[in-house]
Amino acid sequence: MRKSKITKLRPPLTDKNIRALKAGDHILISGKIFVARDAAHRMFEKKPPFEAAGGVLFYASPTPTPKGKVIGSIGPTTATRMDPFTPALLRLGLKLMIGKGRRGTEVKEAMKKYKAAYLVVPGGTAATLSRHVKRVRTIAYPDLGPEAVLELEVADFPAIVAIDCKGGDLFEQGKKKYQKK
């Protein structure tokens, strides 16, 4: 197993960026990323309210912003719930998804086909992650309250590649390695 490395990425991303990623790699993202979760995904139907091609989508919804701060706490929600809506977004060219928890077979297949990767950030590190957010803007569905679609400007936002575009899956590899019969 090769040693995991740190890759810096700035969207928009290309197939080449994604091919270079391997499950277990550490990533630092800077630039624009989009935020959406359950209720917003149900409203996407044909087209999401952001440019999916080359984009990064973070499954999250922050806590309200206290006075004097850019954003409240923001961390990942369970990606599995977004599975039914994901292949359509990958077809449009979405390159990275950030969340927590596992992905289904159909999503993994679509990730191979359309060249995309799935990153995880530890759930429950939302106070820390908020420090990497430099700017926030609501871009769609403000009526959804905490579930509105946001655009974030992030700096060195840390994540780990859980599933790469060749089918490498850190959930499976890691579990197998540390399992005791």
Place this chain on the structure above:
Amino acid sequence: MREILAKKITETVKKLCIEANTNLSEDVVEALNKALSKEESPVGRDILRQLINNAKIAWRDKLPLCQDTGMAVVFIEIGQDMRIIGGTLEEAINEGVSRGYHNGYLRKSVVADPLKRKNTEDNTPAIVHTRIVPGENIKIRLLAKGGGAENCSAVKMFTPSASREEINKFVLETVEKGGPNACPPIIVGVGIGGTFDYAPELAKKALLREVGTHNSEHDIAQWEKELLEKINRTGIGPMGLGGRTTALAVNIEKYPCHISSLPVAVNIDCHAHRHKYAEI
């Protein structure tokens, strides 16, 4: 007869909501540190370090530990020798939740109808479990329960012939099925006995017991340790990326049950295990 103002209950619940979400309890921090010293996976150690550090940042910056600040679950014991004046109990609790989630900048994560799914915008109503007990005090245990881990919970109606191994298998299957989605390292509450509805309540009560403490019955305490060991052999690890730390604790609570039943419930909480206690 002692009289307690409803607004005193509101004030206490409000404080508990904010504290639970911004100040990770000592028992959990201690368990995370202990896990870090034992964890063999480098990614696992990295995640545990991030969790411990995040708790410090949350406290320092007065920010919630996790963006999912949970649904408020309140276990309240009311002394029968006192009375509440100036309002009703459930209203007082819900007003406390509403103010806590508003003033503490906590996320509003409750929808008014499970099917229509419109947000109530103040995180109410709370789930309230009330018991009338001897005495003249009020004891409040609050759990800010995240949705991800709650979704990984389960109940099963065993029959009395079920062996300890079969129950272990059910607990392990529940943990495996949740896997990374439950935000491990998890806290596992197991409720054994009662009825179909009461076993999950016992499991939730079990979650309220301090991490690192054990059931007062020796045999059950041993079972807790045995189950924890088994869960930590699954390899799921912190955030499911592999490692030796899948759970920080297994807490079991029991209750008498019908001669033909043996209900077992498993309620899972994530590592951002937000539980607080107050007495009025």
